[in-house]
Amino acid sequence: MKKILQILTFIVLSLNLLIAQKSITEIERLASLGKIYGFLKYYHPEVAKGKIDWDQALINHFPKVMNATDKKSLSIIYNNWIDNLGKIDPCKKCDSKENYFENNFDLSWIQDTLLFSNSLISKLKYIEKNRIQSEHFYASNEPVGKIKITNEKVYEDFDYPNEAFRILGLFKYWNIIEYFYPYKYLTDQNWELVLKEMIPKFQSASNKIEYQSIIKELIAKLDDSHAWISFNSQVKYKYLPVQISHIENQCVISGYYNDSLANINNLKLGDVILKINGSDIKSETNKKLKFVSGSNTNNKLLKAYNEIFNGIDSIVTLTIKRDKHINELDVKKYDFRTFNYYNNPKNVISKSINDDLGYINMANVKSKDVSDIFESFKTKKSIIIDLRNYPALIYKSMTRYLNSEKRDFAKIYIPNINYPGKFRYKDNIQTSKRNNPFKGKIIMVVNEASLSRSEFTAMAFQAADNIITVGNQTAGADGDVAIFEFLGGYRTAISGNGILYPDGTETQRKGVKIDIEVKPTITGLKQGRDELLEKAIELASDE
Structure with a gap:
């Protein structure tokens, strides 16, 4: 038995030695650098207070990591880096039992024994357990909850930076998404794999045009209708009519x-x-x-x-x-302004389709219009609400006429700055109410043009008693837009808050719930028909 134990011990020690000496690829090394950079930036109390030029720290460590050959040499670099950041006091507030939204949270990589030594893993776990709880230098919450990226260095004339700064830009963006994007868990491609895929592309970008295309490719991987990048082009685009x-x-x-x-x-x-x-x-x-x-x-x-x-x-x-x-x-x-599309005097706010049916076009309704609209429709049996557009922020005043009691219509979760990667629930959002709301049937029309605030408004209207939603899949981008900079002064955006129905059903990517699906047809277009509106009128007329 003793001999068997000796053999097993020898095998284990041999395997550990092999793991320690295993060569680590350049992409694996750089991916680990990107993760360490972001984790320390948002977790380590001394770094998160802004006391260190953290971008320069990354640039300084870039060649060191590139020259590392195995787990041992890589771990020594990271251990020394962390040791030089200063002492971390035990955190008494960090053991919160709060009910977090955790679908995006994943720090399993800090325990990767193929990349990191046991001593480094212990340090990373200690930092997580004793993370910053005071004001954060690099991130905060906007009043509505979404992430606000703060105090990032401004880089001028960086349209096409050198390799190290291209990688820095990738790491900065990747970590903002890693810790503060509410819908990371819904992307088609695993976000960790995105980092490994994009590193060699950012490294090899040979000119400004190629570099900007790769940035667009990176942002496309968010699968988010709110996501965009602006390269500050002065070119005036022209549009088909x-x-x-x-x-x-x-x-x-x-x-x-x-x-x-x-x-x-x-x-x-x-x-x-x-x-x-x-x-x-x-x-x-x-x-x-x-x-x-x-x-x-x-x-x-x-x-x-x-x-x-x-x-x-x-x-x-x-x-x-x-x-x-x-x-x-x-x-x-x-030039799009030539069309006068949004200020067309022929645009309808509301109208009577017949004695029993009213129509509201949410594209043009202002808060001052709501009372008069419902007063004029008080004898109608049905109302069609057209949300194939981007409405004003008037869901409160509108739902006042649709509900006899306040009702929850949206559950919201927002980035947690004190535990990056986890999200906090806010109080559910409610409709308004009145004692004598509209008692008839509501038919709401939506389609792919129903985006963001339109989808949020649709969710509010769907809390009404007698409502049917007609149309086809909406844009699937709910929640406020968070705008920040990509390295080089480029402006970019993501969905900032997580929005769910009160029962937990997602709207992101899926769109709002639809009761009766109707899609336009080529034949219908040729005939000048609005097939979605026709279906809404048909449903409104059904007894």
């Missing part, structure tokens, strides 16, 4: 920004666009999808179409299919 949608698996003209200009350019509803400047639309769309962020497939396609059709060119050649004929059209593009 028509709206383009993905209908029946084709690229179709679905609406007008300006019907007169569309007519001048011989563009009609239901036209299927096959090519642009001789290039196949499906091929062009597939190229763009990699670089656009959207919560669901339809939203990504719409963003890809936006990238394809809008740009600096004044004229494009479109190959379109109309009925059985294929034509080439030279189409002019315009």
Whole structure:
């Protein structure tokens, strides 16, 4: 028996030695550096107080980590780094029993024995247990809860930084998402794998254009309709006078920004666009999808179409299919302000469809209009509320006329600065109420244009007693938008707060709940029909 124990001990020691000497790839080393950099930035009390130039610390350690060869040498670098940051006092507030939203939380990597020595793992676990609890230098919560990134260094003339600073930019962004993005757990690709995939791409970016494309690719991996990046371009984009949608698996003209200009350019509803400047639309769309962020497939396609059709060119050649004929059209593009789209005097606020049915277009309703609208509709049997648009923040005043009691309609979770990666629940959001609300039927219409505040408003309206939601999948991006800088002065954004129905059902990526799905058809567009509104009228008329 003693001999067997000796053999087992020898095997264990041999395996430990092999692990310690195992060569670690460059990507593994850099990924560990990115994680250590972010963890210490947001957890270590001395770093999180802003006492150290943390970006420069990363730049200083970049060549050291690049030259590390194995677990032992890498762990020595990190151990020395942490030892030089100062003593951490035990935290008496850190054992909170709060009910956290933890779907995004994952610090399992700090216990990776293939990368880190036991002494380093102990240090990292101690830092987590005794993390900063006072005011944070690099992050805080906005009044509504979303993350506010603070005190980041400003880098001027960094359109195309050197390799170390390109990697720094990646690490800064990756860690903001890692610890403060409420929907990280819903992304198609695991966020840790994103880091490993993007490191060599950021390293090898050979010029400004390639570098910016890689940043767009990174942000697209959030699968978030709120996510975008602005490179401060002074170029004025020009736009087609028509709206383009993905209908029946084709690229179709679905609406007008300006019907007169569309007519001048011989563009009609239901036209299927096959090519642009001789290039196949499906091929062009597939190229763009990699670089656009959207919560669901339809939203990504719409963003890809936006990238394809809008740009600096004044004229494009479109190959379109109309009925059985294929034509080439030279189409002019315009400054969007030319369309006067949002200030069109013909835009409807509300109207009577018939004696029993009223219609409200939320795109144009202001708070001052609400009382008059419901007063004029008090004898109606049904009201259609059109939310295929971006409404004013008036859900409170609207729900006052839809509910006889206050009702929860949204559960909210926000980033927890004192335990990064975990999120705190806020009190549920409620509707308003009144003693004599509208007693009839409510039909609400939504579609892919229902985004963010529109989706939040739809959730509020859905708390009403007698409501039916008609339409197709909304944009799937709920919660306030958080805007911050990507290294180099570029502005970027993400969804800032987590929004759920009171029962825990997600709206992000899925969109709001729909009772009756209706999609537009090419035939319906050609006939000038609004098939979603037609269905709403039909439902409103049913006894």
